[in-house]
Amino acid sequence: MDELVSLRGIVKHFPGVLANDNVDFTLRRGEIHALLGENGAGKTTLMNILYGLYRPDSGEIYIEGRRVEISSPKDAIKLGVGMVHQNFKLIPSHTILENIILGLKEVGFIINYKKISEEVKKLAESYGWRINPNAYVWQLTAGEKQQVELLKLLYRDARILILDEPTSVLTPQECRILFQALRRMAREGKGIIFITHKLDEVFAISDRVTVMRKGKVVVTKETIKTDMPELAQYMVGRPILFTIEKKEPKPSGEAIIIKNLKAFNDKGVLALKGVDLVVMKNEIVGVIGVTGNGQQELVEVIAGLRKAAEGSILIDGINIVNSSPDRIIKLGVAYIPPEPLRYSIAPNLTIVDNLFIKAYRYKPYSNGILINWKKVYKKADELVKNFQIISPSLSTKAKSLSGGNLQRLILARELSGLIGDRIPRLIVAAYPTKGLDIGATEFVHKTLIEYSRKGSGILFISEDIEEALMISDRVAVMHDGRIVSIFKPGEVDIEKIGLMMAGVQVASTI
Numbered sequence: 001m002d003e004l005v006s007l008r009g010i011v012k013h014f015p016g017v018l019a020n021d022n023v024d025f026t027l028r029r030g031e032i033h034a035l036l037g038e039n040g041a042g043k044t045t046l047m048n049i050l051y052g053l054y055r056p057d058s059g060e061i062y063i064e065g066r067r068v069e070i071s072s073p074k075d076a077i078k079l080g081v082g083m084v085h086q087n088f089k090l091i092p093s094h095t096i097l098e099n100i101i102l103g104l105k106e107v108g109f110i111i112n113y114k115k116i117s118e119e120v121k122k123l124a125e126s127y128g129w130r131i132n133p134n135a136y137v138w139q140l141t142a143g144e145k146q147q148v149e150l151l152k153l154l155y156r157d158a159r160i161l162i163l164d165e166p167t168s169v170l171t172p173q174e175c176r177i178l179f180q181a182l183r184r185m186a187r188e189g190k191g192i193i194f195i196t197h198k199l200d201e202v203f204a205i206s207d208r209v210t211v212m213r214k215g216k217v218v219v220t221k222e223t224i225k226t227d228m229p230e231l232a233q234y235m236v237g238r239p240i241l242f243t244i245e246k247k248e249p250k251p252s253g254e255a256i257i258i259k260n261l262k263a264f265n266d267k268g269v270l271a272l273k274g275v276d277l278v279v280m281k282n283e284i285v286g287v288i289g290v291t292g293n294g295q296q297e298l299v300e301v302i303a304g305l306r307k308a309a310e311g312s313i314l315i316d317g318i319n320i321v322n323s324s325p326d327r328i329i330k331l332g333v334a335y336i337p338p339e340p341l342r343y344s345i346a347p348n349l350t351i352v353d354n355l356f357i358k359a360y361r362y363k364p365y366s367n368g369i370l371i372n373w374k375k376v377y378k379k380a381d382e383l384v385k386n387f388q389i390i391s392p393s394l395s396t397k398a399k400s401l402s403g404g405n406l407q408r409l410i411l412a413r414e415l416s417g418l419i420g421d422r423i424p425r426l427i428v429a430a431y432p433t434k435g436l437d438i439g440a441t442e443f444v445h446k447t448l449i450e451y452s453r454k455g456s457g458i459l460f461i462s463e464d465i466e467e468a469l470m471i472s473d474r475v476a477v478m479h480d481g482r483i484v485s486i487f488k489p490g491e492v493d494i495e496k497i498g499l500m501m502a503g504v505q506v507a508s509t510i
Helices: 043-050 073-078 096-101 113-126 142-155 172-187 199-205 228-236 295-303 325-330 351-356 373-386 403-415 438-454 465-471 494-501
Strands: 003-014 017-028 032-037 058-063 066-068 081-084 160-164 191-195 208-213 216-222 254-264 270-280 284-288 310-315 333-336 426-430 457-462 474-479 482-487
Touching (some): 003 043, 017 058, 017 191, 017 208, 017 216, 032 043, 032 199, 032 228, 043 160, 043 191, 073 081, 081 142, 096 113, 096 142, 113 142, 142 172, 172 191, 172 494, 199 228, 208 228, 228 438, 254 457, 270 284, 270 295, 270 457, 270 482, 284 438, 295 325, 295 333, 295 426, 295 457, 325 333, 333 403, 351 373, 351 403, 373 403, 426 438, 438 457, 438 465, 457 465, 474 494
Parallel strands (some): 032 208, 081 160, 160 191, 284 457, 284 474, 333 426, 426 457
Antiparallel strands (some): 003 017, 003 058, 208 216, 254 310
């Protein structure tokens, strides 16, 4: 294989951070090259340099042996480089065809929609995709939107494709379709850079793998010459456990009872259509489903952040439907929201302020008038140590923390009994490992299992089937605002679970 891309001695500084430290990286023609690393390892920065979103401070970029300057995505596209971002860059109100040709000068002043539509359909069919070019993007599944993003690049004759966490929102069936298409592209001579944190995907799809840590390339290997434990150790610098020791739970009463719960989403559409679910104390119940099937509305109703239209939620015999978040917290419900910086962290406040933002007005940290700073800082120091939050000081602003440390901060605040001095009766964890590296994910899993053993009931929301099966005592599949199946890990295979998530009817195990 000859080289499509060669990045040589790439250096990129941000204020206070050396994001890329003399990085070398190559991509061969016809190769799928996996790029691994913890959050902040520098892999996204490196790919943003290749795609023209950033310019390197020093270093050289070669495309097919020729040194090039890439100052913008426009330059990259002209050189045959395309990127599919984790958050799709499509216009929902436009058709597939309109999204694909948007910005293309080659279509001319008078656009021949019929001709281009046939070309797009033929291109899609060559990769096993069935699309209607006249369908609107808002009508598409996550997998279909991703296909449109790839078609945008392929229609522009991209030879170098960068995919950032491409399977994060896909069902197993959609992943299989994607992998088949990527292998076809590689056979055609295209080069594919596959950014992922899922080690099993590295072995399922890649020819070579590069691991980055702290801005440097640690290793590049042929995939068949390595294994998961070795790659994990390269990523985090220490051994990682891939199995979780879990004992059979001994339920000691219900942590939460949900009956016929209905609620509307932000657009006024019924998102929860009669959810029934029970989580026992000492039990982890995983809820899996494709994003947008009611999971977010479910956790928001439980946390008191969204009104329910109908139904009941019982905590210790008390119906908390449409109660205030403050009352729900006092009843022992801890909520770990998705996207920490968006929903649960004040980025410009310090670590200690974020830890105590809800507890400042309660004893023993306050007498109702004055804050006892000595007790606050003593407890904060204890929490930082217990939850392994890495930071220069308690006065560090939260926005400077990595994703893993932000999640540790949230776990410390929500689970440590700062209000009421007790462990939570129920922990609602919404996508708590999304976007985290393997080390931070391991910590979250261990922490939740530890609290379930202490007596908490845990509702664990995830898009990752294998993660849910690994950590949960029971798994509920959610589709179109309903729980369509509940089972124990091992009772239903992943293929059937994927079909349930996609809304295909299979024998229910409720």
